[in-house]
Structure formats: structure tokens, C-alpha cells
Amino acid sequence: MTEKMTAIFSERVTEHSPAFGTFDGVPRLSYDKPERAKVIIDVLREMSVTSGIEITQPREFGIPFIYRVHDQSYIDHLRTVSEQVAQKPPILVAEITDSVNKVATVKEYPAFTYPSVFPHGSNPRSSNHHADKGIYAFDIATPIMGDTYELALLSAYTALTGADILKQGKKLVYAFTRPPGHHAERSRMGSYCYLNNAALAAQFLADQTGERVGIIDIDAHHGNGTQEIFYESSEVFYASIHGDPSKTHPFYSGYADEEGKDSGYGYNLNIPLPIDSDDLVFLKALDLIIYRMRQFSPRYLVVSLGFDGFKNDPSKIFKLTNDGYAETAKRIGKLELPTLSVQEGGYSIPDLGYNIASFLKGLKNV
Ligand SMILES: [Zn+2]
DSSP states (O other): OOSOOEEEOOGGGGTOOOOEEEETTEEEEOSOOHHHHHHHHHHHHHHHHHTOOEEEOOOOOOHHHHHTTSOHHHHHHHHHHHHHHHTSOOEEEEEEEETTTTEEEEEEEOOEEOOOOOOSSSOOSOOOHHHHHHHTBSOSSOOEETTHHHHHHHHHHHHHHHHHHHHTTOSEEEEOOSSOOTTOOSSOBBTTBSSOHHHHHHHHHHHHHOOOEEEEEOSSSOOHHHHHHHTTOSSEEEEEEEEOTTTSTTOSSOOTTOOOOGGGTTSEEEEEEOTTEEHHHHHHHHHHHHHHHHHHOOSEEEEEEOOTTBTTOTTOOEEBOHHHHHHHHHHHHTTOOOEEEEEOOOOOHHHHHHHHHHHHHHHHTO
């Protein structure tokens, strides 16, 4: 393909700044640091000069497009809590800055709130606001800040803009979405994700064209949200390679026997791989996904693009290399489908730039 790739992002992608998650009851600084965004923007700008990538801004779509994937009550919750938190004063947090002497310094963070309870269902028996927070989240890694609703919506619109450009006939589009999305379910946030950008893009394409859409998820974590959203659908085929969920996050989904339900049966493919799998093992799994994707024969492809399977990533799931990402892109490119890549995870900041460059070039040079 010789056509130029289009990249979409807003400068505001750097503004999302979640402070903490909680791990084993201890606050831990979020891996999703704004510096990630700066690295990716730098690479895209460089590639616009060296590789001719066209950079464009996301446009607004309106909430009805979000309701195609997410429940209205969940969106209302996200907006309301964001607005409430925006009125609160900053929070002072003690941080251990010296790991040897355990010296804590106190730092000021913009106000945020976390859910504190986790019911099994979504049937609230209490209207207390703590109960409400627990209904719409599945973990405590995903704080709501004053600007979270606005920035999550902008991220979703970035993916929708990408889908729209694909619909108009472009072949290769990259949407720099942040916060990421593939863990967000229909009515629950979690694992750094609030709105499911890839699912919104896939649903948009299916709705607007009546055509089938494939999703390949190469983030090292299972996209539990995307699976949940399309589990009973035969119009979207979701296929994911990820670390064995019996050993790593998200633990509750991503197993090989989850193949879809009712009319969606056979349209969900999970390939969990052992922790520390390398390029060879990963690419073999990818070949199986590509084979199944050809059988499904979609009109459009969405890639949930995460780089947290990289060998230096703090997630410590796979041992993928820079060449591995280039080869992954080349093999996906051989499907010769109009392809929208949507950014998910990837937390090794020094490596993020050249991994994304390898992937995008690999996709382009098929
Ligand atoms: Zn991930």
C-alpha cells in the first residue's frame, strides 16, 4: 500500500493524569503517566516529516454514539462524579520517595475519588454514593478526576473520528486514544479504562455500513470490556492474544473456552499465552488469529494496539521485541483490510516511541 497513513490526536491527550491505583491495599503510582503521551506525540510528529503520516484532530460526535456501546446510567455516573470531584480541593498524599530509608514526602494532587466496594451484580440495595461507585467499576486502579469524563469522551471521539475516516475510504488510520479503552465494559470502568474506544469504533463501522468488523487485540492484557460488549454479537469478531489470565490481570476473563454466546458463539477468540512468551510464540498465535479473521471475512479491521507485551515493560507479561512488533504489523497488514489502530497500553516510556514507529511502519510497508 502506498497511501499515506492518517494519525488522529488531540493535544489534550497529555492532560489525563491518574495519580494512584491501589495494589494489595497499597497506593501505587499509575503506570499511565502523561509522559507516555508526549513520547507518542513526538513520534507521530517525526513520522509526519519522515514517513508522510497525515496528522488530524478528533471531531465531536455526540453522546448517542457513546450509548451504542455504553449504558446511559454509566455515562451519567461518570459525568456526575467527574463534576463533583472537580469542585473538591486537591488531596495531599504521602509518597515514599526513598525506597531504602522509606522517607515519605507529602505531595499535592488534584482531587480524585476511588470506588470502595465491589458488588457482584449491578442491583444496588443502597443509594449511598459509595455503593454507586462500586457498581460502575471493577477495580481500584481507575480513579475519577475532575476532567476524567471530558478526557475519556475526547478519547472516544478520537477513535470514532478514526472509524469515520476509514468509512470514507482511507486504508490506514491510527487513533491516539488516551485514556485507553479495552478493559471498559458496557457499564463498568476498570484497569485505566473508562470508555471502550475500540468497541465504539467497531460498533460505529458496523452501524454505518452494515458490514462485519474484526477486532485484533494485541495488548498483553485481555480486553475483557471488548469481549463483554460483543459477546453475543456475530457482526463483530473479537480476537485477542494476551498473558494467561490465571496468572495475570484481568484474571476473570480471557480464557480459551470463552467463545461467545448465543448468536455470538464462535465470534470470540482468546489465545492466552504463558507468561514470558517471546516473539516466536506470539507470532504463531497471531497467525491463528489471522487465519480465523480471513474465515470471518470482515470489511473493516480495528486493532487494539498495546505495547505492554514488550520485554522491558513493567507489566512483565511477554518478552516481545521491537522487531516482533514490526513483524506483527506486517502480518496484520497482509489481511489487506482498511485498518484502524487504537492505542491501548504500553508503559515502558523509553521504548514506547520506537515500538510504535516500528508497528506503524510495518503496517504501512506491506
Ligand atoms: Zn494492557
